[in-house]
Amino acid sequence: MQKRNYYIEIEDFLSDESFRNWILTKVDEHGWEEWTLENQQRAKMVENARLLLLAMKVPHNKISSSELTTALQSTWIKIEEKENSNNTTKHSPVKYLRQYWFGVAATLFFAFLSVWFYHDQFNLSHSVVTYKELIEDNNEGLVEQTNNSNKPQIITLSDGSSVLLQPNSKLSYPKIFTGNERKVYLSGEGFFEISKNPQKPFLVYANEIITKVVGTSFRVRAYSDQPNVEVLVRTGKVKVSSNELIGNSKKEIVLLPNEALRFLRKDLIFNKITNITEDKILVGSVGSIEQLSFEFTDIPVRKIFKTIEQAYLVEIDFPEDKLKDCYLTTSLSDQPLSEKLKIICKSIGNETSFEMNGNQIVITSEGCN
Amino acid sequence: MKTQILKIKTYDDHKLWNKLKAGDEKSFSLLFEKYYGDLINYGNSFSPFAEKVQDCVQDVFADIWLYRESLQEPDVVKAYLLSSVRKRIARLYERDHIFRKITTTDSIEFLLDFSVEHELIADEATAESVLYLNKLLNDLPARQKEALFLRYNQGLNIEQIAEMLDVNYQSASNLLHRGLLTLRKEWKGSFSILVLLSSGVF
Numbered sequence: 048m049q050k051r052n053y054y055i056e057i058e059d060f061l062s063d064e065s066f067r068n069w070i071l072t073k074v075d076e077h078g079w080e081e082w083t084l085e086n087q088q089r090a091k092m093v094e095n096a097r098l099l100l101l102a103m104k105v106p107h108n109k110i111s112s113s114e115l116t117t118a119l120q121s122t123w124i125k126i127e128e129k130e131n132s133n134n135t136t137k138h139s140p141v142k143y144l145r146q147y148w149f150g151v152a153a154t155l156f157f158a159f160l161s162v163w164f165y166h167d168q169f170n171l172s173h174s175v176v177t178y179k180e181l182i183e184d185n186n187e188g189l190v191e192q193t194n195n196s197n198k199p200q201i202i203t204l205s206d207g208s209s210v211l212l213q214p215n216s217k218l219s220y221p222k223i224f225t226g227n228e229r230k231v232y233l234s235g236e237g238f239f240e241i242s243k244n245p246q247k248p249f250l251v252y253a254n255e256i257i258t259k260v261v262g263t264s265f266r267v268r269a270y271s272d273q274p275n276v277e278v279l280v281r282t283g284k285v286k287v288s289s290n291e292l293i294g295n296s297k298k299e300i301v302l303l304p305n306e307a308l309r310f311l312r313k314d315l316i317f318n319k320i321t322n323i324t325e326d327k328i329l330v331g332s333v334g335s336i337e338q339l340s341f342e343f344t345d346i347p348v349r350k351i352f353k354t355i356e357q358a359y360l361v362e363i364d365f366p367e368d369k370l371k372d373c374y375l376t377t378s379l380s381d382q383p384l385s386e387k388l389k390i391i392c393k394s395i396g397n398e399t400s401f402e403m404n405g406n407q408i409v410i411t412s413e414g415c416n
Numbered sequence: 417m418k419t420q421i422l423k424i425k426t427y428d429d430h431k432l433w434n435k436l437k438a439g440d441e442k443s444f445s446l447l448f449e450k451y452y453g454d455l456i457n458y459g460n461s462f463s464p465f466a467e468k469v470q471d472c473v474q475d476v477f478a479d480i481w482l483y484r485e486s487l488q489e490p491d492v493v494k495a496y497l498l499s500s501v502r503k504r505i506a507r508l509y510e511r512d513h514i515f516r517k518i519t520t521t522d523s524i525e526f527l528l529d530f531s532v533e534h535e536l537i538a539d540e541a542t543a544e545s546v547l548y549l550n551k552l553l554n555d556l557p558a559r560q561k562e563a564l565f566l567r568y569n570q571g572l573n574i575e576q577i578a579e580m581l582d583v584n585y586q587s588a589s590n591l592l593h594r595g596l597l598t599l600r601k602e603w604k605g606s607f608s609i610l611v612l613l614s615s616g617v618f
Contacts, residue, residue, distance in 0.1 A: 058596060061568045071533065098542065099599070101533045102549035105569045108460075110453040118474060119448050125478040226441045 051082065060096035070100045120188065123225035127205075177271050178234035181252045181290075182219050189219040189232070199238075199334070201359045201384060201406055204231070207242040208249065209384035211336055211359060215270075233267055238336055240264040240383035252290065256310050259286045264381065265302075266334070279307040279329060281337050282381045289315065341379040341387070348373040348415075351391060359384050365410035370395070373415035429493035437484045448477055451494060454570070455501045461528030461565075462505050472504045495576040498566070502580060526562035529554045552599050560595035567592055 051063065060066045069079040083093045110118075182189065194200040194212045202210045205223045212218055216235020224247065233253040241249045243262025251258040253269030254276050263283020269276040278287050280302045287308055288299045300317055302308055307320040307329050323329045336358040343351055348370045352363045361384075375394050379387040385403065392399040392410070399412040432450075435443035452473065459469035476497065480487065490496030506524045530553050537543045553561070559581065566572045566580065578588035 057600075058592070062571075064571065067568075071536065073536075095603075098546050098549055100568075101536055101542070101546045102530060102553055103564070103568060104531045104533045105457065105528065105565065106531055107453070107457055110456065115449055115452060118452055118470065119445060122448065122474040122477050122481075125474055126481050129478060129482055227439065 054092070057092065057096045057099060060093065061100065066096070067100060070097050116188070120223075120225070124223050127223055127225065177254065178217065178219075178232060178269075181232045188221065190222050191217060191219045193217045194235075199360050201361055203383070203385050203403060204229075206244065206247075206249075207383055207385045207389075209240050209359070211238040211334070213237060213334075233269055235270055236266065236268040238264070238266045238334060240381075240386075242383050242386055254310075255290050255312060255315070257288050257290055259288070260284070262381075264383075266337070274312055276310040276312060277307060277329065278302065278310075279323060279337075280304055287317070289317075341382075343379070344376050345374050346376075347371075348375055348391065348395065351375060351377075352410075355384070355387060359406075361406040361408055363408045363410060366412055369412055369414040370410075430489065433489055433493055436480070437487065437489075439484070444477075444481055447493070451497050452477075454494070455497055458498055458570075459501050459505055461526055461562075462502070462524045463509075464527075468508065469505065472508060473501055476500045476504055492572070492576060494570070495572050495580070498570065498572070499576075499580045526558040526565070528561070528565065530561075530565075549599065549603070552602050556595050556598060560591050560598075563588060563591035564595050 051059075051066075054060055054063075065077050066079060069075045069077075079093075083090050182191075192200075192202055192212065194214050194216050197214050199214070200212045202212055202218060202220075204210065204220055206229055208229075210218055210231075213236040216233070216237060218231060218233050218237060220231040227247055229241075229244075229247050229249040231249075231251055233251055237251075239249075239251065239260075241260050241262050241264070245261045247261075249260050249262075251267050253267050254271065256269075256276050256278070258265065258267055258278050260283060263285060264281040265283075265285050266279040266281070267277070268279075278285065282304050285302045286299050287302060287310075289310075298317065300308060300319060302319070305323055307323045307326065309318045309320060310316070311318065320326050320329065339354055339358045341354065341358075348365075349367065352365060355361065356363055373395055375391065377390060377394055379390060382390065388401045388403070388408065388410075392401050392412075395412055395415045398414075399410065401411070402409045429447070432443040432447045436447060455473045455476070456469060459473055460466060463469055480500075502524070509524045530550055532543075532546050532550050534543075537546060553564070556564075563577055563581065566577045567574070572580070574588050574592065575585060577592075578585045581588060581591070583591075
């Protein structure tokens, strides 16, 4: 500790953190004052060092915590952008299309004829989790969209996933998905089509349950005033678990296409339904989007656009003349809206692109190849 | 005691760094929050364009995240960050003509002026000598000033400073030494009297 006894230059003092603290913050942890007074020579040197330190202040503009948050957020956006520009150069369109054929098989699977009940009583005190609590729990700065109209509304998320939000429902989501997970919060009902990204699972928080996927389509019904939460899978694989807010017992239930799950909020019980056609309530709740087929074999582009318009309640504006002789064979079942459009545009030809603005979609094209 | 404090600090940074490398976002955010202000201040000392500086600092962090798997662990995280920011600004400066204020080709210039700790000065005599010192300091060549800043305001050691300024150890040490030497020479006459006058403070 007494290495300071050997200090002979101002520099020695300046580089001593404890000395700097004493001068600049007046925290004298190591008895500098007393030590200084021990001899005249020392006092002189200390004073010189002190004056120099006082003359060396660096203007330190304090950064407010909101500025810091904004900066951190825009850094994540930069990361996202850089990641995307790296990815797009890697994937060739051919590989892109081929990949999608795999998803088709899953969607064509139909029904096993059994219903079994899954009883799983949570041993911990149960409580009801609401949308509001979920949102308050999150501090990422979410965007909230509410559908007050009387028809479903399409929302496209930053990762390209689409959500068809039913009337009287709300969805909160980050403007840009950052980090290793994509989290959204639902109150009410929505049909989700998630763009594939195994590195970043997509999580829907709805009342007491969490639905986790990597890329698939499914419907979640979670109205705060109803006794049940339902998840219905159309394509891919979905994992549902309870939110840890209602207890520790972390049971995960896997759902495959055309399977569903009903969560009884009062009893905190998961009921798995393996044949949705036998469940009257679920059959009634299936929306038009699930009934429409997105398997197209040699179909005019015009008709494909029509199907999309019906499914997503959007309006598509496209050059009819130029595309009147264009036919496509493609499978779009497993794709969110923006992916569907991307694939169609790519298949039509290089000059074709689309622009999405709310529920208005404009296709620009010079005709097909 | 002093070394112990330092150890805890570096340990923390290294722990954050390693967790970040493993993909932990929380650690990334913590590191960002810890050093963003310092880096912005340092960056601003090279350029009057605050927005570009913010861009550079954020790019440094973005790259750390994106290339985290291939990054070597730095000896001192803070030194690494400061140096990355400096390099990035220098690169931008070379490329971007709008960004360039003076037409020297060499490198970016440290434009920061030291200021005076007015709140810590109680008497007039001290104020006078501190003001005088401050003027001397700010009249030093930019590189000497930067070396002093890195050494005494940012707590880097000579080796790290040498690496940052892209000179060898001896040159970095000279930069520091010459800076202080100039000050001392200028002081000499008037100074000892001032010291005697103000030594009553202790």
